[in-house]
Amino acid sequence: MLETLHPVLVNLRHNKRMARVTELTVNGSRRHVDADPDRPLLSVLRDDLDLTGAKYGCGEGQCAACTVLIDGTPTKSCITKVGAVAGKRIVTIEGLAAEGKLHPVQEAFLEADAMQCGWCTPGMILGAVGLLQHNPHPTEADIVSSMNGHICRCGTYSRVVHAVQMAAAKGGRA
Amino acid sequence: MNRRDFFAVLGGGVVVMLVDDDVYAQETGGGRGGPRPQQPQNLNAWLHIGETGIVTVYSGKVEVGQNARTSLTQAVAEELHVPIASINMILADTDLTPYDMGTVGSMTTPQMWPVIRRAAAAARETLIDLASQKWVVERSTIQIADGKVTAGSRSAGFGELAHGEKLTRTIPANVALPPADEWKIAGTSLPKVNARDIVTGAHKYTYDMKAPGMLHAKVLHLPSFGAALVSLDSRAAEAIPGVKVVHDGDFVGVTAPDARTAENAVVALKADWKPLVAEASSKDVYAYFKKNSRDPVDSTGLTAYTVAYIAHVPLEPRSALARWDGDQLTVWTGSQRPFGVRSELAQEFHIPEDNVRVIVPDTGSGYGGKHNGEAAYEAARLAKATGKPIKRDWTREEEMTWAYFRPGGLIEVGGKLNPDGTLAEWEMHNYNSGPSALQTPYEVPRKKEQMHQSKSPLRQGSYRGLAGTANHFARESYMDELAHSAGIDPLEFRLKNARNERLRAVIQAAADKFGWQDRKKTPGRGFGISGGFEKGSYVANCAEMSVVNGAVKVVRVVGAFECGAIVNPEHLRNQVEGAIAMGIGGALFEHIDFADNQILTDRLSRYRVPRFADMPRIESVLLDRKDLPSAGAGETPIMGLAPAIGNAIFDATGQRIRSLPMVPNKLPGADSSPPAY
Numbered sequence: 086m087l088e089t090l091h092p093v094l095v096n097l098r099h100n101k102r103m104a105r106v107t108e109l110t111v112n113g114s115r116r117h118v119d120a121d122p123d124r125p126l127l128s129v130l131r132d133d134l135d136l137t138g139a140k141y142g143c144g145e146g147q148c149a150a151c152t153v154l155i156d157g158t159p160t161k162s163c164i165t166k167v168g169a170v171a172g173k174r175i176v177t178i179e180g181l182a183a184e185g186k187l188h189p190v191q192e193a194f195l196e197a198d199a200m201q202c203g204w205c206t207p208g209m210i211l212g213a214v215g216l217l218q219h220n221p222h223p224t225e226a227d228i229v230s231s232m233n234g235h236i237c238r239c240g241t242y243s244r245v246v247h248a249v250q251m252a253a254a255k256g257g258r259a
Numbered sequence: 260m261n262r263r264d265f266f267a268v269l270g271g272g273v274v275v276m277l278v279d280d281d282v283y284a285q286e287t288g289g290g291r292g293g294p295r296p297q298q299p300q301n302l303n304a305w306l307h308i309g310e311t312g313i314v315t316v317y318s319g320k321v322e323v324g325q326n327a328r329t330s331l332t333q334a335v336a337e338e339l340h341v342p343i344a345s346i347n348m349i350l351a352d353t354d355l356t357p358y359d360m361g362t363v364g365s366m367t368t369p370q371m372w373p374v375i376r377r378a379a380a381a382a383r384e385t386l387i388d389l390a391s392q393k394w395v396v397e398r399s400t401i402q403i404a405d406g407k408v409t410a411g412s413r414s415a416g417f418g419e420l421a422h423g424e425k426l427t428r429t430i431p432a433n434v435a436l437p438p439a440d441e442w443k444i445a446g447t448s449l450p451k452v453n454a455r456d457i458v459t460g461a462h463k464y465t466y467d468m469k470a471p472g473m474l475h476a477k478v479l480h481l482p483s484f485g486a487a488l489v490s491l492d493s494r495a496a497e498a499i500p501g502v503k504v505v506h507d508g509d510f511v512g513v514t515a516p517d518a519r520t521a522e523n524a525v526v527a528l529k530a531d532w533k534p535l536v537a538e539a540s541s542k543d544v545y546a547y548f549k550k551n552s553r554d555p556v557d558s559t560g561l562t563a564y565t566v567a568y569i570a571h572v573p574l575e576p577r578s579a580l581a582r583w584d585g586d587q588l589t590v591w592t593g594s595q596r597p598f599g600v601r602s603e604l605a606q607e608f609h610i611p612e613d614n615v616r617v618i619v620p621d622t623g624s625g626y627g628g629k630h631n632g633e634a635a636y637e638a639a640r641l642a643k644a645t646g647k648p649i650k651r652d653w654t655r656e657e658e659m660t661w662a663y664f665r666p667g668g669l670i671e672v673g674g675k676l677n678p679d680g681t682l683a684e685w686e687m688h689n690y691n692s693g694p695s696a697l698q699t700p701y702e703v704p705r706k707k708e709q710m711h712q713s714k715s716p717l718r719q720g721s722y723r724g725l726a727g728t729a730n731h732f733a734r735e736s737y738m739d740e741l742a743h744s745a746g747i748d749p750l751e752f753r754l755k756n757a758r759n760e761r762l763r764a765v766i767q768a769a770a771d772k773f774g775w776q777d778r779k780k781t782p783g784r785g786f787g788i789s790g791g792f793e794k795g796s797y798v799a800n801c802a803e804m805s806v807v808n809g810a811v812k813v814v815r816v817v818g819a820f821e822c823g824a825i826v827n828p829e830h831l832r833n834q835v836e837g838a839i840a841m842g843i844g845g846a847l848f849e850h851i852d853f854a855d856n857q858i859l860t861d862r863l864s865r866y867r868v869p870r871f872a873d874m875p876r877i878e879s880v881l882l883d884r885k886d887l888p889s890a891g892a893g894e895t896p897i898m899g900l901a902p903a904i905g906n907a908i909f910d911a912t913g914q915r916i917r918s919l920p921m922v923p924n925k926l927p928g929a930d931s932s933p934p935a936y
Binding site for chain 2: 124128131132135136137138139140141142143144145147148150177178179181182187191194195198200201202203204205206207210228229230232233235236237238239240241242243244245246
């Protein structure tokens with residue numbers, strides 16, 4: 086019977102047999118979801134949890150606008166299946182400013198005017214937060230190589246580098 | 260919004276409406292014979308002072324990252340003497356804001372900015388009138404500062420004065436304004452007013468929007484441009500729970516409760532289609548332009564330059580949310596022309612423009628690439644068919660295939676010098692890419708400059724700087740060729756031929772900052788310079804290139820820019836430096852590959868855009884001419900980069916590259932061999 090169905094329907098039936106993801110730990114809270122495990126994390130965050138700070142830019146891991154932190158590591162959520170992050174700590178841009186106090190990296194982006202249209206900014210900030218957690222005093226070359234997966238089409242790259250340097254100088258791991 | 264609506268919507272207070280008969284007179288109207296807007300076309304700034312003291316300003320401009328929201332806020336604060344936090348800027352809502360032809364052509368600063376200033380100045384005078392009447396004091400004794408009106412011992416906030424009023428003032432546009440050297444708020448680096456919402460992820464772009472009960476939509480694209488749908492089998496798609504298929508002529512759309520199901524449904528559609536025979540590919544398109552143009556000229560004695568089609572790649576793809584309430588349509592979409600989209604929708608659905616409301620949330624960039632309402636139309640059509648709000652988000656692949664492109668072009672240039680190195684003759688022909696900046700800013704006694712319209716095999720349209728980049732590339736590269744043929748230093752050659760003081764000033768400023776005279780040539784290093792003018796502003800670039808074993812790297816770029824009196828130095832610097840960063844892509848590697856009516860560079864893994872690692876050291880020099888009106892800055896700073904880079908590559912290697920991109924790289928899935936001409 087299955088063979089006579091369109092491949093999409095086969096796929097749909099197949100998914101129904103896999104364990105669904107019912108809970109995610111996002112920004113310090115347990116959130117109920119009901120998602121096919123092979124859905125992109127980005128889609129679950131944006132569509133199911135209305136955490137739209139993570140942006141779609143390409144869907145193939147080329148622009149990093151969808152970056153979130155998974156157990157502290159910057160991760161492209163458009164190419165990460167939600168089934169792979171169940172039980173892990175997910176931090177989105179909405180969870181970075183705890184109780185309204187901006188993270189030092191957010192402050193540095195404001196101070197350096199490191200944005201234009203802002204579509205890439207949440208991903209850039211989370212990428213920088215991850216970098217500084219791992220390397221609190223990056224050189225300019227470290228920043229460039231670590232952030233090179235992020236695209237800013239408006240061309241604010243040098244300002245982003247400056248922002249990361251400022252955040253590092255102020256101990257941006259806070 | 261009609262005059263009386265202001266008070267119904269906003270409560271009492273004071274409304275100032277600015278009337279300007281000149282600025283947009285020739286740009287108004289529904290276009291293409293569509294229904295005419297009912298409201299007066301010559302109102303182009305509205306400002307309301309509410310009973311709470313909040314100043315609400317209405318402009319049809321859109322915010323796409325160029326910081327118009329901030330600069331227009333500065334205009335209000337400058338004239339009305341009110342704290343920034345009390346200013347609420349309503350942009351780009353066709354029901355609320357005055358008609359505007361679009362956020363295009365770097366016109367916000369030269370046109371809208373002074374209009375908003377005049378509205379704010381008129382509002383200030385109106386408050387003084389009110390205080391004078393209420394307090395029975397002479398106008399000359401009244402002062403306004405920091406959101407308060409004061410006369411002797413009496414003082415009131417704007418809200419107190421506006422309380423209980425329903426006063427409307429119509430003000431002519433020629434209100435006098437103080438000169439730039441007296442500015443207090445304008446001319447300073449006010450930070451981006453909504454930056455906190457950006458860094459916290461709180462700002463909702465169109466792509467982020469939702470509505471209760473909304474469905475997600477996808478549209479069937481046939482595999483190649485111009486293909487005709489012969490038949491459609493939608494049974495498999497319709498068998499998916501929750502899916503509805505709308506098939507009407509060539510339009511096939513699907514809706515579903517979630518985006519993934521909609522995607523699955525569109526994949527399940529089985530279409531029979533007939534391709535259109537392709538007329539050109541990216542390999543032969545330049546000869547095609549000339550062959551299909553009006554009045555092509557004999558190329559003898561002319562040097563040919565080519566520019567490839569490129570993509571805007573706005574990081575937020577096209578998106579729309581549409582909702583019908585009876586015969587009233589509301590659409591949120593990221594377009595640079597909200598009133599143009601309103602016209603498009605009114606025509607498509609045969610309803611008056613007053614029945615259509617288009618709202619543009621601050622948008623994830625445009626660069627001239629979001630002038631139309633494709634997503635808005637698709638969402639509205641499917642919303643009408645389903646009776647539900649519809650969200651239509653384009654994917655990156657759709658954005659890079661079915662949006663329009665910056666035109667490709669063939670440019671032929673020739674020139675002759677007098678024995679002293681001054682230009683004697685100049686000739687330049689642009690085939691297809693456009694007339695922007697086709698006129699040389701240098702002094703030439705005999706010149707011929709001609710735009711030749713052509714057929715374009717791809718859908719093409721506006722782009723940051725339009726053809727200014729293409730024409731600057733050809734002109735400033737050829738100027739370099741002439742300088743070298745005459746044995747004159749490229750800087751000296753430009754200054755010798757430039758009489759315009761503003762042009763000379765930017766060229767000199769760039770050269771000084773760069774250290775042009777002291778540059779040291781070493782193997783594998785080269786230096787290039789360019790200058791130019793467009794849209795009321797002047798630009799010059801110096802570039803240092805490294806070329807080692809064929810690997811090309813931009814090492815350093817200086818950009819000098821002059822656009823009259825500077826409105827916001829930090830945001831201007833951000834624009835100038837951002838334009839240089841973006842311009843590196845079009846100069847070195849961005850290009851659309853197409854064949855058989857298909858786009859081969861249809862995703863970011865197949866279309867390289869500039870990244871962190873591509874960045875040179877970028878320095879900008881801003882010349883502040885407080886004696887001149889402010890011009891826009893979103894476009895011209897990108898125009899001089901490619902020729903400065905090309906001239907530096909020539910300096911390093913002796914190789915003159917006459918095609919953009921100059922160093923296309925090879926990427927999987929894309930044939931990146933340089934175009935043959």
